[in-house]
Amino acid sequence: MRIGLLTGGGDCPGLNAAIRAVVKQGLGEYGHSIIGFRNGWKGVVDGDVMPLERQHIRNVLPVGGTLLGTARFHPNANDGSMDAVLATLEAERIEALICIGGDGTLHAASKVAESGVKIVAIPKTIDNDVFGTDLSIGFHTAVNIATEAIDRIHTTAESHNRVMVVEVMGRHAGWIAVNAGIAGGAEIVLAPEEPFDMDKITKFLKHRHRAHANFSIVVVAEGAHAIPGSSMEYEVQLGKYGEIVAGAIGERVAAEIAARTGFDTRLTVLGHTQRGGIPTPTDRILGSRFGVAAVDAITRGETNVMTALRDDSVVLVPLSEVAGKVKHVPRELLNVAHALS
């Protein structure tokens, strides 16, 4: 078989493990051809192909990013790009397409599937909000990086008696904030799942600094927002690439805490460091398992599905069940974050 492969959306650690697994399992186990497309859907539109052989995947397991390149671009029906996708797939005689990506890529994949293309999707997003899977590629490494940063900031907070605000990624869901907040021992975690109340935060911080300790760490997801009607309510600003502007909510929260408490308050925005670098073993293993499962599924003729991790097992879920949905942080985990503050 000729199997196409692309990585779309933002890059993250673990993509190369998935690419490597697709190539090893595809070539080695079944004798398929694996045709990579460069820079996500853009490469499919442009016919920018890169047939993948064993030498392309040597030593890539511990390397972040994606050897295929990626782009924040998705084909649509209006500008001819969807037609170009179908034309390329036909020209390259692609019998099935493996799409590794987040919600944008998966949405595009489900549209392409409607045109009769056989698709297997592999979920990746450092935000971990893809519905239907316990884990997506890249999230675990992001939590590690954010926790390490909080560990570092902890010693400065304590040495200088400061409130340190740390802004992490997480637009629709607070997975990184909650997990890194628990792991880093943050006093306050602000996630999109729970609109925050600055009065309560101020009260908590004042009490803590009077009674227990003279420093605090506040972790804020970039998509966190205040309770409606409060003075902290604000319109989320989007950058020119449709991304939330880094630091926007962090700056507001830090300024408000400083103004209300008088404590020396500083902001750190983790930004792009969260999505790069050496993948953790968990992300390498997840990418490897998903890559093998995707090739196995295609070979068995099972398509228009997404590989997913459930109860530590790899399963396949219909694409139609996951596209357009957001997986939120469950109540129990939010409670642990609050209980241990």
Place this chain on the structure above:
Amino acid sequence: MRIGLLTGGGDCPGLNAAIRAVVKQGLGEYGHSIIGFRNGWKGVVDGDVMPLERQHIRNVLPVGGTLLGTARFHPNANDGSMDAVLATLEAERIEALICIGGDGTLHAASKVAESGVKIVAIPKTIDNDVFGTDLSIGFHTAVNIATEAIDRIHTTAESHNRVMVVEVMGRHAGWIAVNAGIAGGAEIVLAPEEPFDMDKITKFLKHRHRAHANFSIVVVAEGAHAIPGSSMEYEVQLGKYGEIVAGAIGERVAAEIAARTGFDTRLTVLGHTQRGGIPTPTDRILGSRFGVAAVDAITRGETNVMTALRDDSVVLVPLSEVAGKVKHVPRELLNVAHALS
């Protein structure tokens, strides 16, 4: 309530996160008293108590080991130690006991529970073979350390054209070997779940070094064993503490590969480095969730259970369902390890 707390068996990273969570949730949320016992069951026998307050758990989240100390000792009915346990618990007016440990500690806990003591167990073992839970405290950090070691050994193997054998922990199950093997890109993984065939290994290595590459990495779990009847079959030697002697199987495998292939073959035994140091965020979060859940369960009156992770949720399972059973590496994961070699 007066709640007892102990950590038993071998130490591992993440224990302090669990202790911290028990104390924070117990004291802060419910106003319980938390009575720590030093050095596992030994401290219960000896009445060696350490009432835990907030100051004991400051800054322990990123610290490996256990602030309570631990020992490889389990009470039994024959030498009076079980009676001593019950006497201490009564003298200290312990209403429920939280036991953090592996199979030995859990087995003792179920025996103590039979005498009417209310128990909640929290599973920890770097081997990850506790039945009934997807993850046990300490395993995740051990996989990280083993993967990092394999990454390091990889560059030497490649630069010197060697076969590098790496022995990792895993007596009854090959969780560390299989996970670190996949994450580190090992060519061969030997786990207790699958008796190995040295003829096949030799053939594979000779073919690989002729056709593809001139180096290989072989990961061996300490509990791996050859197929019955083969020349590599051997009696497992136990050290004076009942542990498998580090390096025993690794040395045999390395010597056999060297003799059969003629390749320059070296052994590295990871040993104790696998069970120490800074816990990964995953182990800190797992310990935190289990600690909160254990205190919640006791407060609700739900005892003689073990906290467990299933499908990324914390649940409680009856102690009687888990004691004495071993959780093995599933077929799918073993297959991924072999497919990507």
Place this chain on the structure above:
Amino acid sequence: MRIGLLTGGGDCPGLNAAIRAVVKQGLGEYGHSIIGFRNGWKGVVDGDVMPLERQHIRNVLPVGGTLLGTARFHPNANDGSMDAVLATLEAERIEALICIGGDGTLHAASKVAESGVKIVAIPKTIDNDVFGTDLSIGFHTAVNIATEAIDRIHTTAESHNRVMVVEVMGRHAGWIAVNAGIAGGAEIVLAPEEPFDMDKITKFLKHRHRAHANFSIVVVAEGAHAIPGSSMEYEVQLGKYGEIVAGAIGERVAAEIAARTGFDTRLTVLGHTQRGGIPTPTDRILGSRFGVAAVDAITRGETNVMTALRDDSVVLVPLSEVAGKVKHVPRELLNVAHALS
């Protein structure tokens, strides 16, 4: 002897190693008393003392920050704070004072020494610009953190074909920028030692992206500045604590590159993550050696000196020779940064 000890200025990793060494060598080798002052010079002014014993320094070697606390405060003759310093030192019968700090602390120390107080200074600053020593405590860990961040950003730059601008600390000297730039393989390094020319930078980037690669990493020290008279020349803005506003120069450089080249350009400001966390072995060893040497010097009666590393040996240099001077990055090292771009 009664020896005072303080840590002043910004915190950094390695301070606890120095404190530990002062206590171990002072108490253990000579039987001195070590009187810590909390929060730098502020604690001396306020008489906030903490007699240091062996239990205070247990397990602090791998912990960042300073167990004594610190503050960005320096005594002066005008507001009575210098008199308060002398009064406290007399009241506490301090026979010699060990001051661990950067240029501000060292300047204050030399003023205090003029009043007859016996001083030994230990240099610390992540900027590494203290004159007279090859290394100051904290710098080495900062370079590690910055390099790790550049490694991470590298994979995103390459996967997305971007120019990534990374702002690091370094107000008067570009030690972190140059070292992390070389170690991380940055294409461009902007340090205070060399005013930059945006025309040349633009030309270089356009050529590189046309001829060699479609991504670049630009490392900017917070104190970097454009050649006089250029459109990029600007007044450095100082924050309310006298610090350079994080991100100020980084934002200008990133915006200018985006405007002039049209390349997708992003900024990451490392900020406080550079000064926290686990000290590298080098910073632990440096702090240990300086701490031992400071106590030895005082015991021998050699004071008003600073411990320094020269040619991998610890030496003592007169305080008067180092205060008020800045150590710049040498030409050879700047050349290596440019040669390897």
Place this chain on the structure above:
Amino acid sequence: MRIGLLTGGGDCPGLNAAIRAVVKQGLGEYGHSIIGFRNGWKGVVDGDVMPLERQHIRNVLPVGGTLLGTARFHPNANDGSMDAVLATLEAERIEALICIGGDGTLHAASKVAESGVKIVAIPKTIDNDVFGTDLSIGFHTAVNIATEAIDRIHTTAESHNRVMVVEVMGRHAGWIAVNAGIAGGAEIVLAPEEPFDMDKITKFLKHRHRAHANFSIVVVAEGAHAIPGSSMEYEVQLGKYGEIVAGAIGERVAAEIAARTGFDTRLTVLGHTQRGGIPTPTDRILGSRFGVAAVDAITRGETNVMTALRDDSVVLVPLSEVAGKVKHVPRELLNVAHALS
């Protein structure tokens, strides 16, 4: 010019940084050709060449090992291999040869230089015992790895009340043992520079465990040895590759401590993990500076020298001054190791 390049002896992190710098500076700055030889001197004997271009050195900065490969082989006059070296260099029209290696490689280099070949050597050895330079490539990363391992073992030692013996590399000099011992807070450090006295060690451990703490860490260099005439004196065993057998001295020391003190005593042998993996920034910078300096020297016509770091500057020293000498750990550093135990 046509410049040859080889890496000899054991591999270590930072070699690729030096290779990259030689290629970038050689090709980019001067337009030289860089001819790599595979597997050290063996490749010169066999004429196994690999002309190096920019694409070979992409992304190698953070990768351990050597992209040229290496071998523990040195040419000599007796078996024709020295003649083969000269024949290959002439056939390939090599005008100067850059040799990256430890004492064996440098010794061979000085022999080859006697035959009229222009040589510039770059020192590498994780043992750090090359004479004439403050630092050799690979040592810094090895200290980091050993310190990290000691940090990990520390938590187990403390949780289990054990004596943990850690054997590190260092045949003729104890640089890794002393530096990692200080950084990791070891109680005892045994280095080749100071024959050890088991009576004193036993006495120290018994006193410590009685008075201060119930655990200890003992770091042993593989080349450590007891004072002459003691029961611990023994013949060093060499493996089939002329290396010290890993674990030999560590096992003796651990067994003796266990027998004499009765404490639960365990051994960990770090072995090959010390020489692999991601180079620290210091090793990347050192390799980069040495590589640039070597090419600059050859271009200026300055040969038969070794690049060296002295007082944080790169200098050139005559090969004749360094070959055959061992750089030992200085007294001050040994004293710090003992003072802080």
